Amino acid sequence: MSYFVRAQSTPVKIARPPTTEPESPKQSAGQTRKDSVQRQCRNIVIYGHCKYQDKGCIYYHPPTEPEPPAQAPPPSTGGTRPESPVVTGTLSAQAVNAPVFVPKSASAIAAGIASAASTPAATTDGSTYDGASQSEMGYQEYDQSGYENYTEDSQMEGVTQKMEDLSTQYYGDYSDAAAAAAAAAYYAAAPPVFLRQPLNYHLYTPTAYPDFQPSTVNTHFVPPSADLRQTLQERSETIRGIAPPGLNLPEELQGYHTLVPLEPTGPGTERRKFGNWYCTVYRAIKASDGLPYVLRRIESKSFSEPQRYAPLLTSLDRLSHPGIVSLKEAFTTRSFDDNSLVVVYAYHPNAKTLYDTYLKQNKQTSSTSTTTGSTGSRFGRYQSGTTHYTPQASPAIGQGPAIPERTIWSYIVQIATAIKRVHEAGHALRGLDASKVIITGQNRIRISACGTMDVLMHDVPQDIHLMQQEDLTQFGRLIFALCCGSTNASSGPHFQKSVDHLLRVYGQEIKSLALWLISKQTMKSIDQVLDSIRHRVLLEQEEALLAVDRLEVELQSELENARLVRLMTKLGFINERPEFAREPRWSETGDRYIIKLFRDYVFHQVDEHGNPVLDMSHVLTCLNKLDAGTDEKLMLVARDEQSCLVVSYKEVKNCIEGAFGDLAKAAIASPAAYKHR
Numbered sequence: 001m002s003y004f005v006r007a008q009s010t011p012v013k014i015a016r017p018p019t020t021e022p023e024s025p026k027q028s029a030g031q032t033r034k035d036s037v038q039r040q041c042r043n044i045v046i047y048g049h050c051k052y053q054d055k056g057c058i059y060y061h062p063p064t065e066p067e068p069p070a071q072a073p074p075p076s077t078g079g080t081r082p083e084s085p086v087v088t089g090t091l092s093a094q095a096v097n098a099p100v101f102v103p104k105s106a107s108a109i110a111a112g113i114a115s116a117a118s119t120p121a122a123t124t125d126g127s128t129y130d131g132a133s134q135s136e137m138g139y140q141e142y143d144q145s146g147y148e149n150y151t152e153d154s155q156m157e158g159v160t161q162k163m164e165d166l167s168t169q170y171y172g173d174y175s176d177a178a179a180a181a182a183a184a185a186y187y188a189a190a191p192p193v194f195l196r197q198p199l200n201y202h203l204y205t206p207t208a209y210p211d212f213q214p215s216t217v218n219t220h221f222v223p224p225s226a227d228l229r230q231t232l233q234e235r236s237e238t239i240r241g242i243a244p245p246g247l248n249l250p251e252e253l254q255g256y257h258t259l260v261p262l263e264p265t266g267p268g269t270e271r272r273k274f275g276n277w278y279c280t281v282y283r284a285i286k287a288s289d290g291l292p293y294v295l296r297r298i299e300s301k302s303f304s305e306p307q308r309y310a311p312l313l314t315s316l317d318r319l320s321h322p323g324i325v326s327l328k329e330a331f332t333t334r335s336f337d338d339n340s341l342v343v344v345y346a347y348h349p350n351a352k353t354l355y356d357t358y359l360k361q362n363k364q365t366s367s368t369s370t371t372t373g374s375t376g377s378r379f380g381r382y383q384s385g386t387t388h389y390t391p392q393a394s395p396a397i398g399q400g401p402a403i404p405e406r407t408i409w410s411y412i413v414q415i416a417t418a419i420k421r422v423h424e425a426g427h428a429l430r431g432l433d434a435s436k437v438i439i440t441g442q443n444r445i446r447i448s449a450c451g452t453m454d455v456l457m458h459d460v461p462q463d464i465h466l467m468q469q470e471d472l473t474q475f476g477r478l479i480f481a482l483c484c485g486s487t488n489a490s491s492g493p494h495f496q497k498s499v500d501h502l503l504r505v506y507g508q509e510i511k512s513l514a515l516w517l518i519s520k521q522t523m524k525s526i527d528q529v530l531d532s533i534r535h536r537v538l539l540e541q542e543e544a545l546l547a548v549d550r551l552e553v554e555l556q557s558e559l560e561n562a563r564l565v566r567l568m569t570k571l572g573f574i575n576e577r578p579e580f581a582r583e584p585r586w587s588e589t590g591d592r593y594i595i596k597l598f599r600d601y602v603f604h605q606v607d608e609h610g611n612p613v614l615d616m617s618h619v620l621t622c623l624n625k626l627d628a629g630t631d632e633k634l635m636l637v638a639r640d641e642q643s644c645l646v647v648s649y650k651e652v653k654n655c656i657e658g659a660f661g662d663l664a665k666a667a668i669a670s671p672a673a674y675k676h677r
């Protein structure tokens with residue numbers, strides 16, 4: 001390993017190239033160091049041979065091994081690009097020190113990379129290398145003439161021409177057995193012709209299976225990729241929001257913190273009610289898992305012991321369904337300076353109620369157009385024992401944009417399947433209205449307050465059958481409200497107008513279903529509803545499966561991200577390790593030096609004024625090319641700008657793999673490593 005001890009030499013000097021022929025070893029012999037007689041010739045290390053070995057080179061040349069038997073030459077690929085030489089192992093420190101790179105200008109650098117094969121240059125210690133040697137040390141041989149006129153079209157032309165020649169030559173008189181044999185011989189001997197595709201450095205695996213919907217298509221449940229990402233970004237932004245100051249909210253509440261009201265609160269705002277109780281909905285972070293939840297707080301009620309409704313909570317907890325916001329827990333608290341019951345639900349960021357999305361605007365329009373105004377009561381709010389019809393308010397039937405029929409059917413199917421789940425479990429929704437159904441995604445809805453009324457009324461005996469019938473009636477009213485754009489559409493003097501509107505805009509099927517649901521018939525069941533809309537349920541299932549396929553495609557494209565994280569982790573492990581500060585291979589003359597310079601090239605770029613350049617796309621491009629190990633070359637400049645290296649991403653990748661492999665070996669060998677596993 002004596003050749004590593006060269007710390008005094010700079011890896012590659014930036015120097016003007018010799019204008020005359022390089023000195024012969026004889027001429028330069030006088031400039032060599034005194035210890036050079038003992039040292040192995042660098043040409044042997046770098047190129048495998050020294051052409052001055054028998055012509056006066058003064059360095060040590062180890063005896064050469066017998067030549068392996070000559071191999072058949074590789075098949076010619078015609079006009080296609082020659083394969084890059086395979087770089088085996090890592091780039092050695094000697095290779096790092098070998099070539100002198102002489103940039104004149106940016107364009108000269110690029111040209112120099114290509115033509116370096118034919119430009120002899122002096123190495124730091126006076127020995128020489130030529131183009132052939134350069135390819136031996138791992139640099140890709142670059143056939144300039146082969147590339148100059150290269151285009152995909154010209155290559156395609158060549159391939160097409162070849163195919164035409166073949167067909168006229170062999171297929172034209174195929175009946176001739178001799179010709180067929182000749183054709184077989186031709187095929188056997190013909191070298192494979194490859195069409196070169198430009199490498200897509202970003203994606204290594206196909207993003208979509210052919211049968212899957214492409215990510216630009218807007219499917220029923222999943223929007224196009226760009227919109228989906230935007231939605232997800234907005235959701236994550238929402239989760240990080242905090243409450244405005246001065247709301248006087250408790251800092252901590254039974255393990256929840258960072259409370260944010262999800263509806264207007266404070267003086268001047270209308271107090272919301274749930275049944276007969278004032279109710280406020282908050283988002284809060286649970287300390288134990290760091291996740292956001294919804295806290296539905298019912299104010300000022302003296303509640304019984306939590307143990308009394310604990311079995312009920314266990315039963316509600318099992319009501320897991322994609323159409324129901326899942327209930328997590330319930331507790332009583334005095335943190336708001338009163339007796340409050342808090343029911344905790346899963347949080348769906350940026351969810352909006354059906355009422356806020358479709359009905360609020362129409363309500364405001366109708367309120368302003370009437371002289372008397374409404375009482376403030378609306379169908380959208382659950383008010384047990386109150387009538388939802390407000391005679392003073394104009395129902396504004398059919399005003400506002402109509403919800404598409406496909407969307408209405410989707411909502412009907414989702415709500416119907418959720419009701420089925422609840423009824424099957426022996427419960428009732430007890431408050432299905434437009435303000436208690438939230439939209440959580442494209443055409444995705446969930447029933448939001450399922451179970452709160454059960455907890456509030458757990459000590460009052462109820463007829464579950466009656467409550468389930470009431471669920472179906474409320475379901476019918478909800479369909480009327482959504483189709484007509486008015487909370488009062490299913491009652492009062494405007495009822496006939498609503499029915500006509502339903503028939504005209506949405507057709508007989510929805511009209512019949514909505515009328516049957518609000519009818520006084522006592523033996524209705526959700527199974528009857530599902531039977532009558534079976535074909536709609538099947539359509540919905542198809543859409544749901546399509547959504548799964550679409551999301552799988554999205555996930556596939558994200559899969560590659562892990563590769564970059566792995567690469568950066570390896571770079572982090574390797575770079576700046578203090579324990580290797582004095583190791584030659586990790587020093588400025590070792591091959592690990594390339595990794596250090598590469599890190600600078602990727603992350604520490606500066607502009608012409610010396611200001612940091614924070615260009616994420618540069619980083620991603622470099623890392624993707626590194627991960628692919630491309631033949632593309634890059635110039636790494638030392639921090640003192642006195643030397644530079646031209647290496648390919650493939651070589652940098654090999655250096656990183658080697659360095660990481662060494663670290664891994666050391667980690668396995670160390671007993672401490674086992675201790676921490």
Ligand SMILES: Nc1ncnc2c1ncn2[C@@H]1O[C@H](COP(=O)(O)OP(=O)(O)OP(=O)(O)O)[C@@H](O)[C@H]1O
Nearest residue numbers: 262263272281294346347348351352353381435448
């Ligand atoms: N699980 C949830 N995830 C996210 N947001 C929710 C969730 N449940 C409710 N919300 C939001 O909280 C807000 C208040 O909900 P609430 O159920 O009280 O509706 P509301 O329109 O205020 O009805 P009401 O007038 O009857 O109080 C709504 O904007 C709703 O979108």
